[in-house]
Amino acid sequence: MTAAPSLRWKKSSRSNQSGSCVELAELPVGLAVRDSKNPSGPRLAFSAGAGSSFMDRVKAGKLDR
Helix, strand or coil, X not given: CCCCCCCCCEECCCCCCCCCCEEEEEECCEXXXXXXXXXXXXXXXXXXXXXXXXXXXXXXXXXXX
């Protein structure tokens, strides 16, 4: 994904004080995810359906270690 300065990144409400968290941004047709400690680093982009499924799995704790 190329740099997109118009994205409005939102930090997870569950982020801790050390900064270990992710940030999300809505895309015109999906969702982008990045590491808040490395905002210029790699990002994931999901289609609307895949983004919704990803968020459902995160909220259900299915991706917890």
